[in-house]
Amino acid sequence: MPDPGKRPFNRPRPGAPRPPRPGGSNALPSRPTYAPRQRTSAPPPIGSEEWPTPWAQLKYITFNPAIFPNMVGATSPDATAGDLVNVYAKTGEPFGAGFLNPRAKVPLRVLYHGRSHFTEADLDASLLAAIRLRRDLLKLDATGQAYRVVHSDADSLSGLIVDRYADTLSIDVTNLGIWRRLSRWLPLMHAELGTKHHIIHVDPDIGLMENIRMADVPEAKDPAPAFVRFTENGIRYGVDFSTGHKTGFFCDQRDNRHRLGQWAQGRVLDLCCYTGGFSLSAKLKAGCEDVTGVDLDEKAIAQAKQNANYNQTRINFIHSDAFTWLRQMIKNGEQWDTVVLDPPKLIHRRDAQEEGIFKYRDLNALALQVVKPGGLFVTFSCSGLINTEDFEELVIGTAHRHSKKLQVLDRTGPGADHPVMSNCPESRYLKALWTRVI
Numbered sequence: 050m051p052d053p054g055k056r057p058f059n060r061p062r063p064g065a066p067r068p069p070r071p072g073g074s075n076a077l078p079s080r081p082t083y084a085p086r087q088r089t090s091a092p093p094p095i096g097s098e099e100w101p102t103p104w105a106q107l108k109y110i111t112f113n114p115a116i117f118p119n120m121v122g123a124t125s126p127d128a129t130a131g132d133l134v135n136v137y138a139k140t141g142e143p144f145g146a147g148f149l150n151p152r153a154k155v156p157l158r159v160l161y162h163g164r165s166h167f168t169e170a171d172l173d174a175s176l177l178a179a180i181r182l183r184r185d186l187l188k189l190d191a192t193g194q195a196y197r198v199v200h201s202d203a204d205s206l207s208g209l210i211v212d213r214y215a216d217t218l219s220i221d222v223t224n225l226g227i228w229r230r231l232s233r234w235l236p237l238m239h240a241e242l243g244t245k246h247h248i249i250h251v252d253p254d255i256g257l258m259e260n261i262r263m264a265d266v267p268e269a270k271d272p273a274p275a276f277v278r279f280t281e282n283g284i285r286y287g288v289d290f291s292t293g294h295k296t297g298f299f300c301d302q303r304d305n306r307h308r309l310g311q312w313a314q315g316r317v318l319d320l321c322c323y324t325g326g327f328s329l330s331a332k333l334k335a336g337c338e339d340v341t342g343v344d345l346d347e348k349a350i351a352q353a354k355q356n357a358n359y360n361q362t363r364i365n366f367i368h369s370d371a372f373t374w375l376r377q378m379i380k381n382g383e384q385w386d387t388v389v390l391d392p393p394k395l396i397h398r399r400d401a402q403e404e405g406i407f408k409y410r411d412l413n414a415l416a417l418q419v420v421k422p423g424g425l426f427v428t429f430s431c432s433g434l435i436n437t438e439d440f441e442e443l444v445i446g447t448a449h450r451h452s453k454k455l456q457v458l459d460r461t462g463p464g465a466d467h468p469v470m471s472n473c474p475e476s477r478y479l480k481a482l483w484t485r486v487i
Contacts, residue, residue, distance in 0.1 A: 091123040096141055101166060103128035104135040105149055105157055112472040114202045116147070116157035124149065130260060131225040133160075133169060146171075148207065148226025152260050158207040158224060162472075169230075172206075176234055179204035180241045187465050193281035195288075197300050197466040198242065202473045211238065212300050214288050215279040218247040219297050225259045246273035248290050278359070282307050284329050285359035292348045301463035301479050302326060302391070305427075308461070308483070310334025312425060315386025317341070320371050320416060325353030327389045328364045332357075337387070341365040343374055375415035387425045390416045396432040405432060406443065413447045420486040426455070433478035437462075440480050448486070455484040 094106060106122040128134050130150045136159055138144040146167035147159035160175070161167040179199045183189045189196040198218070199211040208224030218238060222228050228251070235247060251261055278287045281303060288297040310330035317331040322342030331337045342364055344350050350368045357364045367374065371392070392412055396405030413428055420426045430440045437460065448455050461481040469477045 093123050093125070094141060097123070097125070097137075100125070100137060101135050103132045103149070104137060105147075106137045106141075107139060107144060110138060110144075112162060114147070114159050114207050114470075114473055115155045116159060117154075118156055121157050124151070131229040133167070133172065133226065135166070148224060150225050150259060153224065153258055155224075158226065160205050160207060172230065173234070173237065175205045176237065177241065179206065180238065183466050184242070189466060192303070193283075194279035195281050195286070195298060195300055196303065196464070198238070200467050200476075202476055203468040203470045205470070212297070213242060213244065214277045214297065216243075216245045217273050217277045218242070218244050219288075219290065220247055220249045222249060222251050222261070223255050223259070225261055228259075228261050248273045281326075282310070282330075282334070284326075284333055286324065286326070286329075286356050287352060287359065288324075289348075289352060292352070299323065299326070301431075301467050302429075303466075304464040305429075305461060305481055306330045307334075308459075309387075309389065309427065312483075313337050313387045314425065315339075315421075316384075317387040318385040318389070318419065319343070320375070320388065320390045320412075321345075321392045322353060322366070322389075323349045323391070325356050325364060325366065327391065328353065328366070329356060329360060329362070331387065331389075332362055332364055333360055339365075341367065341385075343367045343369055343371055345370050372412060372415065375412075375419065379415065379418050384419050384421045385424065386421050387427075388416055388420045389427045391429040394432045395430075396434045399434060402434055406435065409435075409440075409443055410447050413444050414451060417448055417451055417453055417486060422486065424486050426484050426486050428482050428484075430480045431478055433475055435480075437477075437480050441482055444482055444484075454487040455482075456487055457482065457484050459483040 097104070102125045105124045105128060107116065107120060108122045109120050111120065122139065128149050130152055132149050133146060134149045135143065136145045136147055136157070143164040145159050145162040147157050147161070149157055161171065176199065183196055183198055194213070194215045196213055197211070198213050199206055199209050201207055201210055206227070208222060208227040210221040212219045222231065231249070239245065275291050276287060276289050278285065286298065290297050306326045307330065309327050311334070313331040313335035314337065316339045317337045319328040319331070319340065319342040322328055322344045323346070325342050328340050328342040332340045342353055347368050350366050353366045390413065395408045396402050409430065416428065417426060428444055441460070445455055461483065462477065463479045
């Protein structure tokens with residue numbers, strides 16, 4: 050089911066940013082010619098004339114990578130949007146380095162904490178480290194052709210998301226500092242990963258806030274295909290970049306799909322199934338014959354059916370709203386041995402948290418009522434604004450209100466290719482609770 054908080058993943062609309070061309074010089078593209086929004090800046094502190102430029106100074110110490118406007122003090126006169134700047138503490142001590150963009154809602158994104166001088170070569174090294182983590186330590190090429198290559202702040206590359214699908218890279222950019230270096234990084238990524246194509250997405254709203262305006266950069270000579278086929282744990286999938294969400298496919302559920310292929314049994318229901326990943330795992334890996342997938346997104350259901358065809362199997366995919374469909378199934382007295390509930394993000398803003406929590410309670414309550422006694426119930430949340438403990442309490446409380454107990458078997462999240470950096474715990478968004486309904 051699509052995440053209503055996200056725009057559909059597609060190629061940039063007319064007037065939106067266009068991707069840099071791969072290859073060419075290692076030099077950065079020219080800086081944007083816009084006039085940055087004026088921000089009152091503190092006068093340069095005493096002694097700053099000795100600091101390597103460009104630089105920015107913090108008013109307060111924080112190790113979170115996102116530095117908001119009220120936390121940024123003085124900046125050097127030569128510092129411009131998209132620059133890699135040296136970051137200094139209020140005391141004048143070296144603190145780290147990061148991307149500066151005075152126009153943005155988050156004007157400073159700290160990529161490195163330490164006293165050593167951090168350079169463009171160190172940025173390149175961060176990119177290579179992210180790739181080699183997946184390739185050499187996690188050995189993800191052995192499990193399939195789809196995984197996350199770069200995970201933004203968790204790889205010290207704030208604003209860069211890269212997913213691999215066979216020989217194509219799907220790239221999401223959310224800040225100007227990343228955008229300015231992308232032309233240099235594209236050939237580096239392709240050389241390390243052995244890929245050939247790339248599709249780059251910049252959300253129009255984010256592009257406007259960050260002032261990413263490089264429409265004069267020509268398209269790559271070898272454009273990426275709009276549709277790519279790949280395998281994951283032996284199952285064949287397709288991703289349509291013109292209709293898919295986020296980077297086209299939910300790589301973060303790879304390990305959970307594999308787990309379901311080991312634990313699913315009997316009659317299986319996959320709610321908010323999107324393009325059928327859990328349904329296919331239950332059918333092809335667990336050997337379950339009666340599998341049903343339900344999703345409101347008509348295009349996702351069409352792709353799910355196509356994915357089943359790729360694997361020469363049949364699954365009952367239904368285009369319907371999960372809330373409405375479940376209420377009808379409860380009236381009909383239908384029940385399943387295995388139920389998977391993987392809804393889209395239901396909490397989008399802090400001021401709408403109560404509404405989102407109500408939806409989670411309602412949907413989990415409906416799903417629990419169609420699980421057979423002793424059946425497997427797997428429920429997910431991808432809302433970063435509800436933590437693991439609160440989500441678990443919500444699900445258990447909902448079960449108890451319906452006179453059911455849950456035997457908790459495991460608590461999981463995304464795969465290791467979606468790590469969480471200790472100074473950015475809010476990026477731990479995906480939560481899964483594996484239970485038996487008693």
